Amino acid sequence: MAGYFEEMGWTELADGEQPNHLLHMARFLIDFGMYEDNFSGEWPRLPPPASKETVKNLPEITIEDDDSSCPICLKNFQSGDKAKKMPCLHLFHSTCILKWLERTNSCPFCRFELPTDNEGYEAFKKEKKRAEQRKEDLDTLHNSMFS
Ligand SMILES: [Zn+2]
Ligand SMILES: [Zn+2]
Incomplete structure (x- = not known):
């Protein structure tokens, strides 16, 4: 050890x-x-991988216009390419984003987080949110007392 x-x-x-x-x-x-x-x-x-269930349910679309590019491999989409649409509406080649989401749960472009299968991480996120909420409550309290 x-x-x-x-x-x-x-x-x-x-x-x-x-x-x-x-x-x-x-x-x-x-x-x-x-x-x-x-x-x-x-x-x-690097947060844990995205939940398998969520990844499975990401909608897959077929690219029709080719004036945008995949933020992971930086190649332009070709019309007819298969792409996954993240809940944040960013598009990636299916192969690119699936590999990415096996490593971590957030959109490589805007860091939008998908749920994970990692209980520890989910608990951590909840706790962090609670802490932020507590801080907000304190700020509100502070402001109402001193303003
Ligand atoms: Zn790509
Ligand atoms: Zn995004």
Whole structure:
């Protein structure tokens, strides 16, 4: 186990030191195989893959005009190409976006996030939203008290 932490530049606990939050999170990341990402106290840059169900249900269209290009491979669409339409309405070659969504859940163009099958990540997102909500509530409270 020590090897993991050394590889990542994390030091092991000194005698009598309590395991801290960061290490707990680190273990979590290792379990999800995401330890190669820089750890910043936020979820690593690359969220988990999009939920298989969602990906399966993305509408596929056939390109009719060829004046736009696929943001992943940067090639112009050819009329007749198969493309997937994301919920954010961005279009990608089916082959390009499917490969992309196997790695991460967001639109490569605008970062619109699809649901994932990763319970840990979904919980993280919910918690983050709650935290943002709490902050908003506090700001509102603060403003109503001091303005
Ligand atoms: Zn493409
Ligand atoms: Zn998009």
